[in-house]
Amino acid sequence: MTAPALDELSVRHAAFEYVRQRADASGGVVTRAELESFIFAGEPIKLIDQSRGIRNPRQLIATLSILSQPKGPYDDDHTEDGLLRYAYRAGPIDSGDNRKLRRAAELGLPLLLLEGIAPSVFVPIAPVFLRRDVPDERYVEVAVDEGLRFVSLSTDETQRSYVERLTKLRLHQPVFRARVIRAYSTQCAMCRLRHADLLDAAHIIPDGRPRGEPVVSNGLSLCKIHHAAYDRNMIGIRPDLVVEVKPNILLEADGPMLRHGIQEMQGRQIVVPSMRGDQPDPARLRERYDEFAAS
Ligand SMILES: [Zn+2]
Structure with a gap:
């Protein structure tokens, strides 16, 4: 395997800033065309895959963005602890997209989460982190806020309301705002x-x-x-x-x-x-x- 050509963190932070600026200017959303037009150090790097719900640029060793398509305000696939869950793709767990997804969890790299709210329209949430890899059940847990990265899993009510509060702030509110302003x-x-x-x-x-x-x-x-x-x-x-x-x-x-x-x-x-x-x-x-x- 050849060494990655680009610095993982620099690309990611530049990508997050790029989507943030576009989202700020348009009521909290980015379009597919904008996500496909990102350029880093003269090199085009698409921030969304053409057809899959995961983006793994060849220049990076780990996943750059994941896509979620909620059907309702609370329809994200959550774990019992209220954390967002992102399923592996079909196929072996240690090759292709799954290998890079799991690598992002292992290295604690920041990712871009795209919440689809209309065809080719997304609410960007960044940075998010893959806080836990659960290969037996073929999913990773997504922390939508830094504060959720190291939260320990428990059934404690205070803990649960902390997770809910941060998830609401970082995920549900931006999606609500974008949907309303767009409407x-x-x-x-x-x-x-x-x-x-x-x-x-x-x-x-x-x-x-x-x-x-x-x-x-x-x-x-x-x-x-x-x-x-x-x-x-x-x-x-x-x-x-x-x-x-x-x-x-x-x-x-x-x-x-x-x-x-x-x-x-x-x-x-x-x-x-x-x-x-x-x-x-x-x-x-x-x-x-x-x-x-x-x-
Ligand atoms: Zn007014």
């Missing part, structure tokens, strides 16, 4: 601001409550100001999609941000996704609006 064509539902890096995915029913799931119909794409104002009940959204501003805020006199950014939203209709399944759920809007009105 709203990368604009604020209230003011139509189109700067991806100033957009958030707001929850209609807050996270952690019943029906507070990270699904698009419980989300709204809002700019930072409107997200904060919505969360603090300065602005409400009626189930018929009309914006209401709190009466005391309407009476306030202040500069242009208050006037144009908040007060002028009164009575406007929010924009919603064209796909019916992505539109805000009227029952959730009602529940949340009632809280706003009572606040």
Whole structure:
């Protein structure tokens, strides 16, 4: 076997920075075309395989990226301990893709995890680490955060909630944000601001409550100001999609941000996704609006 031509860590860190910049500029996603256009030291290195869910560039000794295609918000294949599980490919466990996958686990190298949310559209999560190789069951455990790399497996409730919290932060929230912003064509539902890096995915029913799931119909794409104002009940959204501003805020006199950014939203209709399944759920809007009105 010839020695690898490139420095493993330098390639990986440059690749992570490349995807991060692209994701920041486009609401948290990268496209297949972008993943296929990465160049390191003049050498093109594709960050995604053409057809397989694992990318093993010939220049590297271990796997560079793995692909996951969740069907729902919590559909990742998790171990009993709540960690993400990535299955070996078919075939021998010590050759081809499986050899490089297991090598990445053995060496503790950082990888890129790509969560597919639409054809050729992915949410990049990096770095992730393969924290445990389980050849008998043909899978590796993926730590989506450094903090999960060396966590010991136990049934302890505190430990489990730590794993869940970090997984939510590093995996589920970015996927939720990307899905929502994409559904709203990368604009604020209230003011139509189109700067991806100033957009958030707001929850209609807050996270952690019943029906507070990270699904698009419980989300709204809002700019930072409107997200904060919505969360603090300065602005409400009626189930018929009309914006209401709190009466005391309407009476306030202040500069242009208050006037144009908040007060002028009164009575406007929010924009919603064209796909019916992505539109805000009227029952959730009602529940949340009632809280706003009572606040
Ligand atoms: Zn806005």
